[in-house]
Amino acid sequence: MSLLLSPAQVAGLSLKNRVVMPPMCMYAVEKEDGKVTPFHYAHYGARAIGQVGLIILEATAVEPDGRLTNNDLGIWSDDHIAGLKSLVDELHAFGAKVGIQLGHGGRKAANAIDRIAPSALAYNQDYGVPREMTVADIKRVQNSFAAAAKRAQEAGFDLIELHGAHGYLINQFLEPLTNHRKDSYGGSLENRYRFVQEMLPHIKANFNGSVWIRLSLTAYDDSGIQNTIEDWQNIGRWLERDGIDCIDVSTGGLLDSRPNIPVYGGYQAPYTSRMKEAVSIPATAVGLLNSPELDEYLLQTQQADLIEIGRGLIRNVNWLADAAAILHDHQFKVYNNSYERGQVK
Ligand SMILES: Cc1cc2nc3c(=O)[nH]c(=O)nc-3n(C[C@H](O)[C@H](O)[C@H](O)COP(=O)(O)O)c2cc1C
Numbered sequence: 001m002s003l004l005l006s007p008a009q010v011a012g013l014s015l016k017n018r019v020v021m022p023p024m025c026m027y028a029v030e031k032e033d034g035k036v037t038p039f040h041y042a043h044y045g046a047r048a049i050g051q052v053g054l055i056i057l058e059a060t061a062v063e064p065d066g067r068l069t070n071n072d073l074g075i076w077s078d079d080h081i082a083g084l085k086s087l088v089d090e091l092h093a094f095g096a097k098v099g100i101q102l103g104h105g106g107r108k109a110a111n112a113i114d115r116i117a118p119s120a121l122a123y124n125q126d127y128g129v130p131r132e133m134t135v136a137d138i139k140r141v142q143n144s145f146a147a148a149a150k151r152a153q154e155a156g157f158d159l160i161e162l163h164g165a166h167g168y169l170i171n172q173f174l175e176p177l178t179n180h181r182k183d184s185y186g187g188s189l190e191n192r193y194r195f196v197q198e199m200l201p202h203i204k205a206n207f208n209g210s211v212w213i214r215l216s217l218t219a220y221d222d223s224g225i226q227n228t229i230e231d232w233q234n235i236g237r238w239l240e241r242d243g244i245d246c247i248d249v250s251t252g253g254l255l256d257s258r259p260n261i262p263v264y265g266g267y268q269a270p271y272t273s274r275m276k277e278a279v280s281i282p283a284t285a286v287g288l289l290n291s292p293e294l295d296e297y298l299l300q301t302q303q304a305d306l307i308e309i310g311r312g313l314i315r316n317v318n319w320l321a322d323a324a325a326i327l328h329d330h331q332f333k334v335y336n337n338s339y340e341r342g343q344v345k
Contacts, residue, residue, distance in 0.1 A: 002327040003299040004292060005320065010305050011246035011282050012210045013097050013158055015053040018299060019320055022248070022286050022308040023101035023161065025058045027071040034061065034074020036083030041090055048094035049335045050317040054306070055096050059103035059163050062148040063141065065112040066104030066169065075102065075148045084155040099159035101214065102148045104141060106130065106169030118173050119180040124256040138185060138195060141169070146202035159210035162196065166216055166253030170196050174235065175254055176225050189231055193238055200242045213239060214248040217271040220259030233278035246282045249275050266294050273303045284308050292323035
């Protein structure tokens with residue numbers, strides 16, 4: 001039996017396997033009201049039937065102006081709870097654990113009326129120059145994250161993940177490239193960490209499941225002023241101290257310049273290993289992990305605790321069944337007998 005497809009206890013969750021569907025924006029909210037649509041039930045439901053152990057819903061906005069686009073899911077109002085709850089109930093009924101990524105786009109909020117960021121630095125010309133957040137803005141957004149955590153609790157999610165990666169608001173605070181503040185939220189690494197640190201106790205008071213964060217461990221900038229791996233390891237240690245249960249390790253997205261880096265199967269996994277050197281909480285790996293043998297190797301050698309399959313699961317809802325065939329994992333069970341009849345023997 002493979003580690004990839006066998007049950008696991010990770011970050012306080014009982015999972016039926018170690019395959020995670022990472023958050024992926026679907027931009028499917030045509031009414032622009034942030035509410036779950038029939039598409040979401042079908043899209044996520046199909047992956048739950050495909051036996052994904054943990055599904056993390058796409059970046060979901062804690063404020064209307066925090067949406068990456070107006071077609072994003074939202075959790076800024078109590079009106080969002082019922083739709084999210086019925087989606088969670090459906091996915092639970094199919095045996096998946098369910099998370100939600102809580103996000104704010106900051107300077108990368110494409111349709112924001114009042115676009116805010118730690119500093120008045122544009123992502124690019126299309127997005128325009130954001131307004132530098134006042135301390136009152138900071139407190140309001142922190143409260144919005146905490147309120148979103150409470151709604152996620154009411155909707156029955158097993159975990160929440162703070163979107164601290166890919167150049168969105170939390171990432172903008174953490175990186176010196178995008179945070180030029182002169183007050184206690186900018187300058188030193190400790191100060192840049194303060195935005196997320198201050199909200200964690202409130203988030204944890206409002207949500208009693210597993211609390212994760214996604215980080216981009218490099219901005220792929222060679223100017224010498226981005227966080228180093230050692231800085232990210234320190235952030236990881238503080239996050240563990242402050243109650244985070246798992247670090248979802250990604251890279252990039254902070255800057256508009258496309259990094260000229262080699263991209264190959266497992267290219268981001270070394271960043272997960274570096275984070276695991278620093279923390280004792282689990283860490284996930286993501287990024288072209290479509291080879292089940294590579295995934296099994298990363299798990300067996302303890303370079304990652306969970307494996308995230310993004311685009312692979314968009315292409316193939318039966319990714320796990322195919323992985324079981326490749327790994328000769330005869331213990332793996334598809335959803336039911338009818339699905340069993342559909343397997344190529
Ligand atoms: C369509 C699409 C939407 C995405 N949306 C998000 C998102 O909402 N939040 C996030 O953290 N990452 C997002 N990502 C990044 C994925 O979670 C994942 O890290 C990335 O696709 C690399 O994994 P993969 O090679 O398995 O696809 C998105 C990726 C895709 C393809």
